[in-house]
Amino acid sequence: MTLREAIAEGAGRLSSEEDLRENAQRDAELLLLHVLRATRTLLFTDSDRTVSDREFSEYNSLLERRLLGEPIQYILGEQEFYGLPLKVTSAVLIPRPETELLVEAVLARLPKDKPLRIIDVGTGSGAIALAVAKHLPLAQVIxxxxxxxxxxxxxxxxxxxGLQEQVRFMRSDLLAEVDGETxxxxxxxxxxxIPETDRTSLHRQVREFEPGMALFAGAEGLDVYRRLIPEAAKALKPGGLLAVEIGYGQRPEIEALLHVWSEVEDLDDLQGVSRxxxxRTRESNFD
Ligand SMILES: C[S@@+](CC[C@H](N)C(=O)[O-])C[C@H]1O[C@@H](n2cnc3c(N)ncnc32)[C@H](O)[C@@H]1O
Incomplete structure (x- = not known):
């Protein structure tokens, strides 16, 4: 069987599942290229290349995983975030493009030439911490x-x-284990x-494969913010910056939690949803 035929067959199988149909061709290509350890160029330069039995059987087992709904990023083991190739496994949330908006907003507000101290809470794959560290070379990130x-x-x-000197990792329930002096x-x-009540309406690729600990935060999805925002107020320097991603429709509740903060802003994602x-902390409001 040739590369072209193997992709057509794989795409056909993936198309039999309604929720996989849209990306069936792309996914089949990515899975076969992963098996062949090749880049997309091969599709244009040698699509008549023969796929060996061993390669085809490996490709088939990846297709089976995809047919069961496993996200393509977990199968390939990688997702790009803010230009960085990140390893992802089922232990971490797959970093989303919306979160790049947070990184961009933070980078636009923090000085590049100062030795900043920054903390990323709930780092998952390290996406936010690593992207920020990469672009703020003088910053120390926890x-x-x-x-x-x-x-x-x-x-x-x-x-x-190569960012291990700049980013230090530690296990902590929000900021509980972080040195109070810092x-x-x-x-x-x-x-x-995500509100617990939305669990059943989530896409199966999210619900069944991404870690629940990364997704859900109580009945309304606000449990973590309710603890994190007051903890952040204590941990920040006066005038320090808090940046959080928020879920659909959560802006009013988060605004209420931020009522004693200053310079409160919200930014929309590409769908026009507050994301x-x-x-910033005020000088005096938190003691
Ligand atoms: C939505 S994921 C975000 C991962 C990553 N920051 C990203 O944007 O791709 C939330 C992360 O918070 C972690 N988490 C959940 N509850 C936590 C807690 N109480 N303290 C620290 N981390 C927590 C989860 O394990 C998960 O990695």
């Missing part, structure tokens, strides 16, 4: 997560990107924010 398995992936990503210039977080909230 990245925390409750999940040891997630931290192992994040540490590996830091090493792969004050930060910025607290960043894309916390779990990121930013605020």
């Amino acid at each position: 990245a925390v997560d409750l999940s040891e398995a997630a931290l192992a992936v994040a540490r590996e990503n830091a090493v792969r990107l 004050r930060f210039d910025a607290v960043l977080s894309n916390p779990p924010y 990121v909230m930013l605020a």
Whole structure:
């Protein structure tokens, strides 16, 4: 069988599942190229190349995983975030493009030439911490997560990107284990924010494969913000920056939690949904 035929067959199988149909061709290509350890160029330069039996059987087992709904990123083991190739496993949330908006907003507000102290709460794959560290070379970043398995992936990503000196990882329930003496210039977080009640309506690829600990935060999805925002207020320097990703329709509740903060802003994602909230601590309101 040739490469072209193998892709056509795989795409046909994936198309039999309604929720896989849209990306069936792309997914079949990516899975076969993964098996062949080749780039897309091969599709244009040698699509009549023969696929060996061993390669075809490996390709088939990846197709089976995809047919069961496993996200393509977990199968390939990688997702790009803010231009960085990140390893992802089922221990971490697959970093989303919406979260790049948070990184962009933070980078636009923090000085590049100062030795900042920044913390990323709920780091998952390390996406936010590593992207920010890469673009703010003088910053020292702490990245925390409750999940040891997630931290192992994040540490590996830091090493792969050569950022291990700049980003330190630790297990902590939000800011509980972080040295109380340390004050930060910025607290960043894309916390779990999906309401438990939305569990059944989630796409199966999310519900069945991404870690629940990364997704859900109580009945309304606000449990983590309710703890994180007051903790962040204590951990930040006066005038320090808080940046959090928020879920659909959560802006009024988050605004209420930020009522004693200053410079409160919200940013829309490409769908026009409020997705990121930013605020700064005041000098005096938190004691
Ligand atoms: C929505 S994911 C975000 C991952 C990553 N920051 C990103 O944007 O791709 C939330 C992360 O918070 C972690 N988490 C959940 N509850 C936590 C807690 N109480 N303390 C620290 N981390 C927590 C989860 O393990 C998960 O890695």
